[in-house]
Amino acid sequence: ESKKNGKNCVTEFNEEIRHKLERTMLLEQGFEHAFEQEEFYVLYQPKVNVKSGSLEGVEALMRWTHPSVGPVSPVEFIPIMEEKGMIHSVGRWVLKEACRQWVRWIGEGKEPIVMGVNISPLQFSREDFIPSVQEVLDETGMDPNYLELELTESSAMKCEADVIVILDRLREMGIKISLDDFGTGYSSFRYLKALPVEILKIDRSFLEDFEGNEEQEAIVRSMITLGHNLNMKVLVEGVEDAYQMDWLKREGCDLIQGFYLSRPDTAEAISARWMNIAAVSN
Numbered sequence: 001e002s003k004k005n006g007k008n009c010v011t012e013f014n015e016e017i018r019h020k021l022e023r024t025m026l027l028e029q030g031f032e033h034a035f036e037q038e039e040f041y042v043l044y045q046p047k048v049n050v051k052s053g054s055l056e057g058v059e060a061l062m063r064w065t066h067p068s069v070g071p072v073s074p075v076e077f078i079p080i081m082e083e084k085g086m087i088h089s090v091g092r093w094v095l096k097e098a099c100r101q102w103v104r105w106i107g108e109g110k111e112p113i114v115m116g117v118n119i120s121p122l123q124f125s126r127e128d129f130i131p132s133v134q135e136v137l138d139e140t141g142m143d144p145n146y147l148e149l150e151l152t153e154s155s156a157m158k159c160e161a162d163v164i165v166i167l168d169r170l171r172e173m174g175i176k177i178s179l180d181d182f183g184t185g186y187s188s189f190r191y192l193k194a195l196p197v198e199i200l201k202i203d204r205s206f207l208e209d210f211e212g213n214e215e216q217e218a219i220v221r222s223m224i225t226l227g228h229n230l231n232m233k234v235l236v237e238g239v240e241d242a243y244q245m246d247w248l249k250r251e252g253c254d255l256i257q258g259f260y261l262s263r264p265d266t267a268e269a270i271s272a273r274w275m276n277i278a279a280v281s282n
């Protein structure tokens with residue numbers, strides 16, 4: 001009996017691995033034509049000032065619709081792109097796409113907002129990263145003062161000295177840096193203090209099971225205080241209901257992002273629902 005169960009487990013395990021490998025292979029093959037078939041696109045999710053309720057910026061989030069598999073999550077395809085060495089060209093494409101969109105909005109007379117773009121640690125640690133960002137700025141006409149690069153906490157904490165040099169250089173260019181998924185990595189407070197980062201993005205896992213959970217509340221409250229004490233703005237991601245939003249407002253959080261405000265959406269939809277026309281000067 002038990003032997004039989006054991007064997008079933010092994011068979012199921014093998015099946016699972018086989019499926020996973022097959023899917024990875026299918027996705028890898030899919031990458032080959034994805035660009036020319038225009039299967040990649042970018043959605044934008046608002047970052048909202050909690051106090052005023054107004055749009056402060058957006059985060060560009062990559063999407064892929066595979067012709068036979070359907071929509072694939074970036075949580076699944078980004079790691080495969082990283083492993084395949086594709087993340088550099090794809091990451092550059094997302095950055096360029098986001099900058100182009102920003103310039104398009106300005107061209108439509110919209111008030112400028114901050115454009116956030118996620119950067120893989122692999123992109124960040126390659127020698128040509130800064131020149132490639134500069135190239136995209138030049139090619140698109142993006143104003144670097146409105147560009148924000150989102151770097152995960154864990155990647156910022158690696159290879160310490162280099163990271164600080166690169167971040168300083170980006171800051172000299174006018175670019176803002178945010179620390180993404182904060183609270184999920186390992187941070188030394190001493191190092192955090194040394195990081196030239198403007199925005200702390202608290203990971204959405206801290207809002208799970210939130211209402212009435214005093215421990216969760218204590219943790220988020222502490223992180224907001226920590227960010228402010230280090231002269232950073234604090235954004236909490238994953239806001240899904242009014243309770244969380246009101247609580248964060250009371251606690252002095254600066255920015256929020258989440259499904260309660262808006263899911264990631266097309267540039268057109270974001271612009272129609274959230275954006276103001278810039279006041280005409282002189």
Ligand code: C2E
Nearest residue numbers: 061062074075078094118119120238239240257258259260
């Ligand atoms: P992230 O940068 O932390 O992005 C936030 C993720 O949380 C997004 O998932 C967003 O759709 C989701 N989200 C936002 N608000 C809520 C909410 O209220 N509830 C819930 N349950 N989820 C919410 P998405 O778009 O699937 O992206 C997942 C991750 O994939 C991103 O996490 C980021 O690490 C990575 N990613 C996405 N686009 C890119 C990209 O262009 N380049 C790189 N390197 N990574 C990317």
Ligand code: MG
Nearest residue numbers: 059118150180
């Ligand atoms: Mg992000």
Ligand code: MG
Nearest residue numbers: 180181201237
């Ligand atoms: Mg995040």
Ligand code: MG
Nearest residue numbers: 180181203204
């Ligand atoms: Mg996250």
